Amino acid sequence: MRAKIVFASMTGNDEDMAEILEEDLLDQGLEVDSSDVSFTDANDYLDSDLCVFITYTYGEGAMTDEIADFYDQLKELDLTGKSFAVMGSGDKTYKEHYCENVFDFEKAFLACGAKELIPPLTVENAPDDDDIARIDQAAEELADKLNG
Template sequence: MKALVVYATITGNNEEIANIIVDALRAKNVEVVKSEMSQTDVSEFEDVDICVVCAYTYDEGALPEEGLDFYEELQTSDLKGKTFGVAGSGDVFYGDDFNKAVDEFEAAFKKTGATQGSSSVKIDLEPYEEDIETLQGFVSELIKTTSSKTV
């Protein structure tokens, strides 16, 4: 089983989230690559079983500027047969716009025909112990969903 974890970060929080996900995947013997969103082509998702995006929400609900092309390309991709998951860090200060990028990337993945492997994870600022446990559960669900499709 192979996974690609793509992240965008300003503060380092989303890279930390990506690292937690990568470590959890590797602990379950998944071959995984981590890549920064602006350096990644959406077509790289075609070569893996599990597709993960970790994105921050900028200002009042904006997607990461360096990830806009990636987001646009994702919406028109065909990822049928793939499992996806989305996680991200945001700031509850922004109220209704808290972690809006997570919702936007989830909706984009759904347009690709990929299967959502776990509920999306929204973290307030940096990940703490309870968030790490949530992310480990997120990974377990992604693997379980992917395994059930290949049986």
């Protein structure tokens, strides 16, 4: 099984999440490719069984240009038969906009026909030990459902 992780990271928090998830999925026996959204085309998901997008939400839910470009590309794909998961970080001081982009991508993947394997995983700011444990658990669950 092949997994493609695409991450968008302004402060490094989401890149950290991507690295943790990549290591976990490798430990679960998956073939994993990770890349920064700025250097990735959404079509790269077509070669994978599991599509993962990890993003931050800037301010009050605005997508930065590189995230918006990828989002527009993603919405054009047919991902029927693919599985997906979304994760990301945010700041709860933005209340209803907390991790808004994570949920925007969840809707986009569903509209493309992909199957959601786990609920969105959100982290406030940088992942702490509890968040790392949740990412570890998510990877195990993803692998079980893919191999299942």
